Amino acid sequence: MSTKHFINDPTHLVNTALHSLTLTNPNVALDSDNKIIYRRPSDAPQQVSIISGGGSGHEPSFAAMVGPGMLSAAVAGTIFASPSAEQVRNGIMSRVDTEKGVLVVVMNYTGDILNFGMAVEKAIAAGQAVEMVVVGDDVGVGRKKTGKVGRRGIAGTVLVLKIAGALAAQGRSLEEVAxxxxxxxxxxxSVGASLEHVHVPGRVIDSSEALAPEQVEVGMGIHNEPGSSREKLELPQLVERMLTQLLDQSDKDRAFLNVNSNEVVLLINNLGGVSVLELGGITTEVVNQLSDKYNIRPVRTISGTFMTSLNGQGFSITLLNVVNTDIGGPSMIELLDAPSEVTGWSAPVQKTSWEAKNTATRTDTAGTNKETQPSGLQMDAKHxxxxxxxxxxxxxxxxPEVTKYDTIVGDGDCGIGLKRGAEAILKHIQQKPLTGDVVVDVASIVQVVETAMDGTSGALYAIFLNALVHALRTLGSGEAGPSVWSAALKLSCEALSKYTPAQPGDRTLVDALYPFVEVLGKTGDVKQAADAARKAADETKGMQASLGRSVYIGGSGYEEVPDPGAWGLACFFLGLGGVKPTEEGWESI
Known part of the structure; x- marks a missing residue:
């Protein structure tokens, strides 16, 4: 891999690259604090706003696809890392028009789904009309290996953005666009292949993962993730292997889509380091094999650089099965052909846009710090x-015990994260005592969780609590008794399930959460519900993980200790049930 860069500071690199887009496209502006590229306000008719984004390093996705006919905004993280939920929330609430609703499109990576999902739930709780679509198009890793995580999102996502953006520009509703x-x-x-890993500026080189000379990795992900195999293949054999993974219906591990439409779109995507000349040769090879071996003649062949892996020496092949949209309007092909003014797609910026010299920006913060309105749903604040x-x-x-467990089966940070969040909430309720209005009080705690807790568990708690705020507000006024809490918690579990496939038995915090909610609903007794959560957390000992970092760590540690996240949550529930630890064990208070 090439380790030489003109800009070696990754922070400076991302910031200056984002700024460059405002120099090459007069339609867009930059919110540098939140790393958001967004369309400048204009007199154009209101439309559904479309927001996407993810880690930097995949340019021109996503920021260079902001402009008329495509995205309304893109939110950028650091290189190969999801932006924070707060960045995304600012994008939804204050950097795009919301009158017609907002569609959020993300690729299927845990960090992106959780952080974008948290922001979506926050916006919904604030009364905004927001839909989220997750794209997972990669077939490089089969069903057995991906399990509940599902397929990764790669270059096919760009076709989703182009089609959705064109439809939104025609004034269609949020329901239709989504x-x-x-x-x-x-x-x-889609499936990719690469001759080598890429080097992230500022990072130490891991030579142990390097490919041998003449090797190619079939199915490599866009963050250096492994694919299906490493082999010595010439281009014709490599393309044959990739097309087999895309099209062979007898391969039950990868037969994700039967490409049998009369119209098929082909996208050949440069991962960043392939010359224009060589990409042309690759495109010809793919088109010839599709015709000769599969009798597929694409109605559109799009070749270029759309979603990169920095300077990755590879390419990906995407096939779109063109189907009827059933909305009584334009076809997918018409939407792909529709004009757009973005530098990341194949259409130039129009002369009229340059001459307009639009310098308008968005600097308002309306909606991002809106005060929570009282709900009328009450509880005894002192109790x-x-x-x-x-x-x-x-x-x-x-x-200490949660940290010990997580050191054995994870990366050791679960206990510290939970403690940090708990301490921050304690400090918050001391400085700003509970009001007794359930919605107001839970909403104020959500802000603390979002700020104080990081990582996957922090995002999960924030999504759940944001959904809880929304659920409680829908349950009317009066006393917030066990039946109200039970109903709200069930709705929050449903919201959480949109962003994680975790179910009881997967060895996650959900193993403690669901039993608590279920028993509370049946009995109305918090202590019984807490006991059920503790019992379920105990039973995760010996349970093999289906999700999270433990899946990759392996070993036999899971046989020795319960899941750290489930145990930490069970401890919280036990505290709610009036149980506290003593030197001898547990006692009620």
């Missing part, structure tokens, strides 16, 4: 403070 985006995503398959304090102190006391 429907066609999902339909497009469901009819795309609630006492119960919550006991629960949080129990989490803090449990940090």
């Amino acid at each position: 429907k066609v985006a999902r339909l497009t995503a469901a009819n795309i398959v 609630a403070t006492s119960v919550l304090t006991n629960a949080l102190e129990r989490v803090i006391a449990a940090e």
Whole structure:
């Protein structure tokens, strides 16, 4: 791999690259604090706004696809890392028009789904009309290996963005735009291949992962993730292997889509380091094999650089099964052909846009710091403070054991993360006592969780609590008794399931969450529900993980300890149930 760069500071690299887009496209502006490229305000008719984004390093996706006819905004993280939920929330709430609704499109990576999902739930709780579509088009890793995580999102995502953007520009509703985006995503398959890993500026080289001379990795992901195999293949044999993974219906591990439409779109994508000359040769080889071996003659062949892996020495092949959109309007082909003014697609910026010299920007913060309105749903603030304090102190006391468990089966940060969040909430309710309005109080705690807790568990808790705020607000006014909490918690579990496939038995915090909610609904007794959560957390000992970092760590540690996240949450519930730890064990208070 090439380790020489003109800009070696990754932070400076991302910031200056984003700024460059405002120099090459007069339609867009930059919110540098939140790393958001967005369309400048104009007199154009209101339309559904489309937001996408993810880690930097995949340019021109996503920021260079902002402009008329495509994205309304793109939110950038650091290189190969998801942007934070707060960045995305700012994008949804204050950098795009929201009158007609907002569609958020993300690729299927855990960090992206959780952080974008958290922001979506926050926006929905604030009353915004927001839909989220997740794209997973990669067939490089089969069903057995991906399991519940599902297929990775790669270059096929760009076709979803182009089609959805063109439809939104025609003034269609959020429901229609989201429907066609999902339909497009469901009819795309992609696979990549690369001759070498890429080097991220500023990072130490890991030579142990390097490919041998003449080797190619079939199915390599866009963050250096492994694919299906490493082999010595010439281009014709490599393309044959890739097309087999895309099209062979007898391969039940990878037959994700039957490409049998009369119209097929082909996208050949440069991962960043392939010359224009060589990409042309690759395109010809792919088109010839599709025709000769599969009798597929694409109605559109699009070849270029759309979604990179920095300077990756590879390419990907995407096939779109063109199907009826069933909205009584334009076809997928017409939407792909529709004009757009973005530098990341194949259309030039129009003369009229340059001459307009539009310098308008968005600097308002309306909607991002809106005060939560009272709901009329009440609880005893003094009692609630006492119960919550006991629960949080129990989490803090449990940090050493949670850390011990996570050191065995994870990366050791779960206990510290839970403790940090619990301490921050305690400090918050001391400085800003609970009001007794359930929605106001939970909403204020959500802000603390979003700020104080990081990592996957932090995102999961924030999504759940944002959904809880929204659920509680829908349950009317009066006293917030066990039945109200039970109903709201069930709705929050449903919202959480949109962003994680975790179910009881997967060895995650959900193993403690679901039993608590279920027993609370049946009995109305918090202590019984907490006991059920503790029992379920205990039973994760010996349970093999289906999700999370433990899947990759392996070993036999899972046989020795319970899941750290489930145990930490069970400790919180026990505190809510009026149980505290003593030197002898547990006692009620």
